[in-house]
Amino acid sequence: xxxRRFHLTLSSALATARRTTGCATDSRMAAPVxxxxxxxxxxALLVAATGCHKKAIPPPPPPPPxxxxxxxxxxxxxxxxxxxxxxxxxxxxxLRWSVTGATGxxxxxxxxxxxxxxxxxxxxxxxxxYHLVATxxxxxxxxxxxxxxxxxxxxxxxxxxxxxxxxxxxxxxVQDIHFDYDKSEVRAQDQAVLQADATAxxxxxxxxxxxVVTIEGHCDERGSAEYNLALGDRRAGATRxxxxxxxxxxxxxxxxSYGKERPLCTDASEECYARNRRAxxxxxx
Amino acid sequence: MRTLPAFLIxxxxxxxxxxxxxxTGQIVKNPGKPLIAVTDFRASGSAAxxxxxxxxxxxxxxxxxxxxxxxxxxLYPLQVPQQPxxxxxxxxAPSAQATTPQGNRLTDWSLPPMAANYLGMGYGADNNGNLVxxxxxxxxxxxxxxxxxxQVFGKIYTAALTQEGAVDAGHRFAxxxxxxxxxxxxxxxxxxxxxxxxxxxxxxxMNWDGTGERQLTRYGSISTFPSASPDGRIVAxxxxxxxxxxxxxxxxxxxxxxxxxxxRASMNAFVTFTPDSKRVVFSSTAAGGPAQLYMAxxxxxxxxxxxxxxxxxxxxxxxPVTGTDLVEVSGRSGFPQVYQMNLEGANVRRLSAGxxxxxxxxxxxxxxHIAFAWTKGFEPGNYNIFVMDVSSGQITQLTSNEGRNENxxxxxxxxxxxxxxxxxxxxxxxxxxxDGTGKHALTKSGSNEKPVWVNAEQ
Numbered sequence: 001x002x003x004r005r006f007h008l009t010l011s012s013a014l015a016t017a018r019r020t021t022g023c024a025t026d027s028r029m030a031a032p033v034x035x036x037x038x039x040x041x042x043x044a045l046l047v048a049a050t051g052c053h054k055k056a057i058p059p060p061p062p063p064p065p066x067x068x069x070x071x072x073x074x075x076x077x078x079x080x081x082x083x084x085x086x087x088x089x090x091x092x093x094x095l096r097w098s099v100t101g102a103t104g105x106x107x108x109x110x111x112x113x114x115x116x117x118x119x120x121x122x123x124x125x126x127x128x129x130y131h132l133v134a135t136x137x138x139x140x141x142x143x144x145x146x147x148x149x150x151x152x153x154x155x156x157x158x159x160x161x162x163x164x165x166x167x168x169x170x171x172x173x174v175q176d177i178h179f180d181y182d183k184s185e186v187r188a189q190d191q192a193v194l195q196a197d198a199t200a201x202x203x204x205x206x207x208x209x210x211x212v213v214t215i216e217g218h219c220d221e222r223g224s225a226e227y228n229l230a231l232g233d234r235r236a237g238a239t240r241x242x243x244x245x246x247x248x249x250x251x252x253x254x255x256x257s258y259g260k261e262r263p264l265c266t267d268a269s270e271e272c273y274a275r276n277r278r279a280x281x282x283x284x285x
Numbered sequence: 286m287r288t289l290p291a292f293l294i295x296x297x298x299x300x301x302x303x304x305x306x307x308x309t310g311q312i313v314k315n316p317g318k319p320l321i322a323v324t325d326f327r328a329s330g331s332a333a334x335x336x337x338x339x340x341x342x343x344x345x346x347x348x349x350x351x352x353x354x355x356x357x358x359x360l361y362p363l364q365v366p367q368q369p370x371x372x373x374x375x376x377x378a379p380s381a382q383a384t385t386p387q388g389n390r391l392t393d394w395s396l397p398p399m400a401a402n403y404l405g406m407g408y409g410a411d412n413n414g415n416l417v418x419x420x421x422x423x424x425x426x427x428x429x430x431x432x433x434x435x436q437v438f439g440k441i442y443t444a445a446l447t448q449e450g451a452v453d454a455g456h457r458f459a460x461x462x463x464x465x466x467x468x469x470x471x472x473x474x475x476x477x478x479x480x481x482x483x484x485x486x487x488x489x490x491m492n493w494d495g496t497g498e499r500q501l502t503r504y505g506s507i508s509t510f511p512s513a514s515p516d517g518r519i520v521a522x523x524x525x526x527x528x529x530x531x532x533x534x535x536x537x538x539x540x541x542x543x544x545x546x547x548x549r550a551s552m553n554a555f556v557t558f559t560p561d562s563k564r565v566v567f568s569s570t571a572a573g574g575p576a577q578l579y580m581a582x583x584x585x586x587x588x589x590x591x592x593x594x595x596x597x598x599x600x601x602x603x604x605p606v607t608g609t610d611l612v613e614v615s616g617r618s619g620f621p622q623v624y625q626m627n628l629e630g631a632n633v634r635r636l637s638a639g640x641x642x643x644x645x646x647x648x649x650x651x652x653x654h655i656a657f658a659w660t661k662g663f664e665p666g667n668y669n670i671f672v673m674d675v676s677s678g679q680i681t682q683l684t685s686n687e688g689r690n691e692n693x694x695x696x697x698x699x700x701x702x703x704x705x706x707x708x709x710x711x712x713x714x715x716x717x718x719x720d721g722t723g724k725h726a727l728t729k730s731g732s733n734e735k736p737v738w739v740n741a742e743q
Contacts, residue, residue, distance in 0.1 A: 222666030
């Protein structure tokens, strides 16, 4: 019998193995295809040849009993349930079972041998069918319990994050105001920038009425640090006043002077000096 | 004037004596000021190695003083006295002299080529683990009836038996010499300054000669614009540590913060103290508008507004002598200029010429001069240090073609000025004589700026 089996074609060997064993694993074994066909089939053969054959082959039905000997009864699964049977992902469910007339009870999915009556908490992450096999002198009885796991509904799409929007506006739409040397008046050529800044700032405050913007006054490196501290303060103040005149609430605008302590660049060139003579906008700390 | 006849005799006598010889004269730095010779002090034992530090310190201090002239040591006789018993009294007549001056004859020091008016001498010793220096100072005038009367002073200087101790003793001996000519000692004075060597601008303090640097603040923010109370106990400065530029006061005794009430303003900065150290003037935007001058008690209480201009008013410096007027920097006529006013904010007059930018005014200790930084003749930002006689308006330029020079501050002796010089990318603290000579750097680590001379504690 064994010898002949090894001469069968692979597919028929597989079919034979399935037929012969009835192993639970067989039912989940997809038909191997392509280059995996041979090793999987060989595995199935090995399983069929070794692991399953002892217990898996049901004994032939006994001869009709003599009148005096009642046949051995199969185990009876009184119940095998999951409560609740439907859970959300992450919630527990409880398997409960009661079996009579069994010498052994097994539940798959990693639960293993259990007592005839019991309960077991499980946390399936997807819909799972638990398979209970009760084995007794009279044979075996199967029962299934399925827990349906429903994914929770996806959260409502996140509303646009106001703080990141504000930062976006603040860093990209609110532009620096620049100044002439030793001057703190907003220049005529900067009025368009100022107007755009006012619009953007109003938008920021409409998104978050508690938001406060700091106007930093900066200077180029040429004047004295002392005078420049006061000059930067004047530039920040002049910018605040000009924005207030355009309707920006001035109580949401703080001013600070960094004098020439925080230059954008340090070249000794008029281009760099001009970049550093600025009012810059940042989120108030 | 009674010394004149004898002096003339010596002049003529020495002229005939040295006829035909090559006489090396000396260039006198401060004409009309006394010539001082100081011998090299020697010592035995463990003090011997320290005397070079002592000698170089004495020479540097005397040489750098505008009050006297230092006689170069190359002109001295080979043998020099070390103590009074080495000295012989003055000689009676030129004919009695040898052909070259003898170091142990006191009056010979008044002869060419030394032509010294005074002689300092002495020696050092290791006394039970301390450095003890015996220092004497003599007049070399030939008409002194005795060595005792020729002696100006003789003192014992005790210091640690270390190089630092020898430097300290040298400073004290030199200070005693200069005190004879009106010099005020700098011993115990310090210089507060700003350094970024830790990565952020902090207030530092060092001894006046550049030794003993130590960090006063540790805010990791921007701390700058130091100033000092005249009693030498408080350093005030401006810091962003609390978010906005605000004034803080530190005790130099304890290194700890002192209470100061800051006005609610976008900036409070630039503290100057009254001569009694009890009140301050500073700049604040407390009223809105540009920074204005305010007066308050030294804890910030009792505020009184001094100026009401529509321009920036910063860097007030109260007159250290009168205590009733100040100089400051104002933008009221355009680019910043130095103005003087009284402590009511009245009697305003512009001191600087009105051209360029004039800033960083600093009073001399006697209130007669201000040093300031000015862009005269240069582009904006190219500052040099100038000194102005406040009463006459006469101006002397002390730096030129040596980088950007700012923030002068006078030493309490009125003879030195500390300032910041930026030559290249970094600024360093420099000291010079009040006439612009003897410039040398005190710092070299990181970028250092805004020095202010702190009086010795009173």
